[in-house]
Amino acid sequence: MSAGLLRRWLLRRFAVPREAHAATPADYGLVAIEVGLPARDGRRLHGWFVPPAGGTPAPAVLVMHGWGANASLMLPLARPLHDAGHAVLLIDARGHGASENIDFMSLPRFAEDVAAGLDWLGGRHDVDRARLSLVGHSVGAAAVLLEASRRDHLNAVIALSAFAHPRDMMRRHLSAMGLPWYPLGALVTAWVQRLIGARFDDIAPLTTLPRARCPVLLAHGLHDNTVPFAEAERLAASRPGTALIRVDAGHDLSEAMPQARGAFERFLNASASVPET
Template identity: 35%
Template sequence: MKWRRVVVAVVALGVLATLALFARALRHSEAYFHYPRVAPERPADFADAQDVRLFTSDGLELRGWYVPSRNRAAVVMTHGLSQTRADVLPEARILRDAGYGVLLFDLRAHGASQGETSTWGDLERRDVRAALEFVRARPDVDPAKVGALGFSIGSAAVAEVAAKDKDVRAVVLLSPFNTLWLAAAYDFRRFGAITQTGALVPFWRRGIQLEEVRTIDAVDHIRPRPLFIVMGTEESGQPLADELFAHVREYAQTWRIQGAGHGGFATVEPTEYPRRLRAFFDAALLGGGEGSAANPAP
């Protein structure tokens, strides 16, 4: 009888440990959906930007800034989780100063836009479509010269939309994730299915379609249009970055910025990053050349 009590105790401890690991992963993952909502601050050099309202297919109002184009081309710019349109100002300045129209907007459940929760690129696809519709209707923009740029979860939404919308003529993905499932579960892989399942529960309970957001598949449908992917060497998930970069090697430009983390590329590479970003869009939207061919970089 004694050995039976020992077995029961060991099993009970195992179950408790499993439940504790599951609950801890769930709690940490749930925290991703509870971030402070802050209003974007308009910088002085964007004082003349137009305040705009975008309306999504599911009835949300999104707020943004638009700077009109001086070269008939424009770029829709999409931020990451817990950010606002102000977080893509470094990229917007680079392109605005080169004559591009730039639309910066707050994704649903961020900044001044409506919405109750982020869906990490799932429903944000509707936000990107609304932004593209706005830009293409502008009298200063040639609809055949419209590109899109996204960071992190914004890159997921941009990639998915561009994969189906062939009129998105050029795409820049900053710090993308391969699949939404991996973005949600990768950092919880240490204890396998126990913690990864716990991490996915907050996504499932919100009805987020994890299986439908797959950047690593979407990029294949963007080709042969120009595609530029940028990541930092200090971001988590470097093996996943290796996989993505190898996947697109034959048809996309890539750049892994030494010493950069999750974003902040203009700070780490204040000269080369603006040069490459502008050169990509110049070639892709204003003429042929560098932006339309694969050009892998370290």
């Protein structure tokens, strides 16, 4: 297969399945502002910003969805975060939800959109830029960990259903397609890394989580068939002190929020009082 054909096959095979929003903040009793913020490449990112209910400036949480999802699927998290005193920004990554399209998405590009959201929050008068936290699901979890590894001043990170290494995800994906790892899988993986402009070893949560300069909480479903629970255990072991919550759920943790709500609130509140190192 020629380089051009392989590139076109990869772009087609890993194209983002765009889904419309299934709900709005109002469905969860939240008063939100619909916002448009610039991505690093100038494209428009759609988001919902839920201003703080109490005094300002207030701590804020940026919430990032996973691959093929959108901000509406993360709304079950918004209410408990807001009730706990945080402003909340939920954004659609490029090529997702109501954000502008892009030729292809990747973990590094998800992280770029997280960075754009943090920059936007840092410019608001009602947000305390010294108390910004991140929450992400699946690829979004890997993205918030990647961005956290690059920032000196974050309050905390909550990673939901995070995978340990992109290569493991690629192996599972190609196996489901019936493609052998050697030689085809290894070739495709090499080309994906070339396409996204990053080595898997450099952007893997196993690499980025230990580099994060803030407290990290992992939450993972015991019945996750997309990312096995064992990967969460590997991640937790990669940095001593990383908390891990076991949730009676699959890959989608939205229905399990009542189980984890209290733990999330306690973690974020405790992290706000942890001195920077």
